[in-house]
Amino acid sequence: EAQVTQNPRYLITVTGKKLTVTCSQNMNHEYMSWYRQDPGLGLRQIYYSMNVEVTDKGDVPEGYKVSRKEKRNFPLILESPSPNQTSLYFCASSLLAGANTEAFFGQGTRLTVV
Amino acid sequence: GENVEQHPSTLSVQEGDSAVIKCTYSDSASNYFPWYKQELGKRPQLIIDIRSNVGEKKDQRIAVTLNKTAKHFSLHITETQPEDSAVYFCAASILGGDKLIFGTGTRLQVFP
Numbered sequence: 001e002a003q004v005t006q007n008p009r010y011l012i013t014v015t016g017k018k019l020t021v022t023c024s025q026n027m028n029h030e031y032m033s034w035y036r037q038d039p040g041l042g043l044r045q046i047y048y049s050m051n052v053e054v055t056d057k058g059d060v061p062e063g064y065k066v067s068r069k070e071k072r073n074f075p076l077i078l079e080s081p082s083p084n085q086t087s088l089y090f091c092a093s094s095l096l097a098g099a100n101t102e103a104f105f106g107q108g109t110r111l112t113v114v
Numbered sequence: 115g116e117n118v119e120q121h122p123s124t125l126s127v128q129e130g131d132s133a134v135i136k137c138t139y140s141d142s143a144s145n146y147f148p149w150y151k152q153e154l155g156k157r158p159q160l161i162i163d164i165r166s167n168v169g170e171k172k173d174q175r176i177a178v179t180l181n182k183t184a185k186h187f188s189l190h191i192t193e194t195q196p197e198d199s200a201v202y203f204c205a206a207s208i209l210g211g212d213k214l215i216f217g218t219g220t221r222l223q224v225f226p
Contacts (some may be wrong), residue, residue, distance in 0.1 A: 033214075040123070042203060042218035043158070050212060058213065059115075090157065100146035100165075100207045103214060105157040 002027045006091050006106035013081055013113055021076045021109050023091030029104070032074040033058065036087040038106075043090065049074055081113040100103040100109065116141040118206050120217030127194050128225055135220045136206035139187040144206040147180060147187045148214075152201045161202075162189070165209075194224045 004025045013019055025032065033048035035058075045058030049068040063085055065077040074093075078085060091106040117140040127133050139147075145166035149157040164171045164178045164187065173180050175194075180187040191198055204217040 016184075026220070035216075040218060042120070043216040045213060045215075056212065059215075061130060100164070100209055100211065100214075102160045103150075105159070107157055 002104075004091055004093050004104050004106040006032065006089075006109050009107060009109060011109060011111050013111070015082055015113055016080050017079050018069050018071070019059040019081060019111075021078075021111070022041065023074045024072050025104070026072065027093060027104065028071065029093035029095050031096060031101075033092050033103075034064070034074070035090045035092065036060065037090060038087050040069055044074070059074075078095060081111075083095075083113045085111065086113050087111060089095070108110075115212070116144060116206055116208075116215040118204060118217045120204050120220060122220060123218065124148065124221045124223070124224060129194060129196060131194055132222045133191045133194050133198070133222055133224075134191045135202055135204070136186060137206075138184075138218050139189070139206040139215075140185070141206070141208065142182075142185065143208050145209045146207040147178070148188050148205050148207075149176075149178060150202065150203045150205065150216075152219075154200070157193070158203060164209050191222075194222075196224050196226055199224045 034046040035043040047066040049055045089109045092103040094101045120137045148163035152158040174213045177190045201219045207214045
């Protein structure tokens, strides 16, 4: 089944404790991105990747890191999480190297930083 | 950079009525405008999209219109049903561009 898989679905952590949210797609998509969803603010892009080894900042990259060593995986890393990073996170992938084809979203990761 | 504004933030309609959600964008170079539906507790999913070479696109009860001159586009849902209740997001992107910019979302409630 074609899908984007994120793990974990739910995570509660403490301030400053490094964490990684994994994202994997099995559709051979070139474009992958991370968004955070907050009430009243919609979906804001954190980082994106046009292809393997190519990553770039979105609109809210502060406090996050990503890597794209393989086409299928695009992990999101929070080196030192803070409470303002409490949010619902979505990974997404698109077929082409660009943002103008259908984005397929993962199930979401609800992160709470205390 | 691109900015997308979406209105209203909440919309309540009676079953069978029509619902209209409007978005405006700032970058005249934008030419791809998708709409995503997010049901409660679920992931966003594409329901319809339009490119700037057309002014209107329909798919059963949903339609999207685009006015490039005014830089706005709208989602129209006719004969609404309770299962249309969800949050709807508009978005904009430039052909070959690297970012998809989303609006802030509209929570649609359809009352039976």
